[in-house]
Amino acid sequence: MPNDHGVAHSRRRKEARPTEILQAALHEFTAKGFAATRLDDIARRARISKGTIYLYFASKEELFKALLRQPVAHHIEHMTILLETFPGSMEDFLQGPFRSFQQAVFASEARHLIRLFIAEAQTFPDLTEFYFREVIEPGLAMLHRIVERGIASGEFRPTALNTFSQAFVAPMLIGLLWQALFDQYHPLDTDKLIDAYIDLVLYGLKGTQTCLDKENCR
Amino acid sequence: MPNDHGVAHSRRRKEARPTEILQAALHEFTAKGFAATRLDDIARRARISKGTIYLYFASKEELFKALLRQPVAHHIEHMTILLETFPGSMEDFLQGPFRSFQQAVFASEARHLIRLFIAEAQTFPDLTEFYFREVIEPGLAMLHRIVERGIASGEFRPTALNTFSQAFVAPMLIGLLWQALFDQYHPLDTDKLIDAYIDLVLYGLKGTQTCLDKENCR
């Protein structure tokens, strides 16, 4: 019965549509930015007609926001939960889950989205607020918690890094932007960059431990 | 003598036009991005007519490129020359001229332009190449040179930072982006961020070897 098949097929596709559209949108917005991307291009890439997009997203802007709202927050959430129950040292956490998190970001589509967000944030103030509330604030809180726990346990010494948790993700940001902009001119090994940076930070944080005389070492 | 005034006024204005236009363009492009900025807006801000822009810039794109090509390279150049003749230690250089350089970037218009470049680089590949050749490559070379000189003189130990000079400017980038995007939600003291980071880097570079005795350490 072709009808049955047709319906089933249609339903299956129907459910997949938003995702298909978002994937196409990711590709196009990433390549050209919001304004320079045409819905036609997204539709063509998703192999649907332009009108169909409007069945699932109210406007180009909403599609863009939906794309950017999707996929970053859960990384942070996951890390935060992991941290709460993490039994080991904070050095182990940074060398383990935190490093993995950064590698995961580089491996995922999120890598494009972060850059896209930076590019378009001015144009979409509500996106900026969304990111701050959903990603930045919880992310910084988590980083702060790591340092706090490290200090509380005597693993870390107190440093300015406690106030500037942003610095923890600085090399990830550098890496993302470099990859997108300059890799063609001069490739960058982002894994090693992250490793080097974690070492640097840990070195700075642990500081006095490697020092013979704790009292005298700052 | 109205004639005198008129001539003087007109001449002064004529020569100032490109600069006036570029200033207005900086403001508008910065606020809305390339595509969303209308030449009408730039013209209105510069208090001239739309057509006048075309007397000085061939197109919206050329105006944008002219804006971005202007003002970053000379900062780097200045630093590079300074470094060559710098008599002191590399720690002094980082704490002195290098810190000043970063503060200068934050104080200047360049702060907006860097973010604008990141946002629009995808759309203007020739700008990307320009930045790589004129800013990134010489900048990295200079940073590399600092570490090399420090190692050669026994001031620094060899670390991965030697390979990843990008990491030196990571917090400046974080600071620029934070200022533009999130300062309204949570202000960031960029001066202190830079200080903290230079400390971190120096600590990592100089290593534990140098610290036995607080008075002697730093």
Place this chain on the structure above:
Amino acid sequence: MPNDHGVAHSRRRKEARPTEILQAALHEFTAKGFAATRLDDIARRARISKGTIYLYFASKEELFKALLRQPVAHHIEHMTILLETFPGSMEDFLQGPFRSFQQAVFASEARHLIRLFIAEAQTFPDLTEFYFREVIEPGLAMLHRIVERGIASGEFRPTALNTFSQAFVAPMLIGLLWQALFDQYHPLDTDKLIDAYIDLVLYGLKGTQTCLDKENCR
């Protein structure tokens, strides 16, 4: 059944669009020339929106070229084929098919297009080449062939007209231009003009043959 009607209507219209647009374009371009014609006017005349034109033609220039490329060549082609198989005398051909051809040009839209081409040829060099290759060269070749056949059969005497086949169509050109420019001041009977001219040419071509005494004839 409104649906049926609707579909039929829409389909019919869609296929007809390019033709409708070209007709409107013919009218407007003919009346005002290329530069002075606004796409708005063409759209209004075709009862569509400005944007629709761009669904079928890439630009104003392409629309103009499409208009001029259309409809002249086939006249020539038809004549050329006719000539190859024409059984009668060349006088009969000139008095018959060739005269009809000229009358057909006067009756058709081509009459406007030729003038339009003359007006705009400077601006569109590729159109000029197109006309030369597709219309002028084959047209002259055909005229040349007529004279040749006439001479070969002894019907015509050799004259300079053999080298200047252009002269055959001179009155048609005069007629077209007169009609467009001066008919309001002084109407011209183009049919009779053509007749008179064909007589003149035939008289010249047949020339001495019809004269009994060669020495006395001219």
Place this chain on the structure above:
Amino acid sequence: MPNDHGVAHSRRRKEARPTEILQAALHEFTAKGFAATRLDDIARRARISKGTIYLYFASKEELFKALLRQPVAHHIEHMTILLETFPGSMEDFLQGPFRSFQQAVFASEARHLIRLFIAEAQTFPDLTEFYFREVIEPGLAMLHRIVERGIASGEFRPTALNTFSQAFVAPMLIGLLWQALFDQYHPLDTDKLIDAYIDLVLYGLKGTQTCLDKENCR
């Protein structure tokens, strides 16, 4: 006294200005047509500033009309006067002054202006009327007069050419247009074209009268 010189020089130039502008305008309008020609181009070619044009011509349109009104009429006038007092046969007139006139048109700037007029006539109805009254009508009258005189003296037979004097200048028109449009693809010897045509016309006009036996000479 530099003032004197200056004034003299200025006056001399001042008087020459309109002509200089018209020459530049001829060149530019001829090359690109009315609409596509920019006053800037004309000014540059005349080595003056754009504003200066407006000291001598009220608008682009007036400049164009002034250009086209100039220089054709006097050719006709001259011919007409010549004809009135011409002592020889009309054949001599056609072979002499009339042929010279056509050659003069080809050699002069008028050659461009005629084509320019054809191209733009639609856009400037008053120009069309001007041409009809000043050029076409007197020109046709003169041609008509030639034929009449020839018939009156028994030199010519009555033919349809009497009614269609336009045909006399047909090859000149063909030649002008060919030169402008197709000479690059296939050069045309306009002198010989005119010669051939005058022969053809004379042959037709003198016709059967020079033939001994009317019945056999068509």
Place this chain on the structure above:
DNA sequence: AATGAATGAGTTTTCATTCAT
């Protein structure tokens, strides 16, 4: 008289959005 910087109306072109099918 001459200049040429400045203007802004006018035109082409693009593309998000709609809607009849």
Place this chain on the structure above:
DNA sequence: TATGAATGAAAACTCATTCAT
């Protein structure tokens, strides 16, 4: 649901014309 032809608002860009010098 899905389509894609049609729309028309919006924006870049041009250039005749003006006018202060």
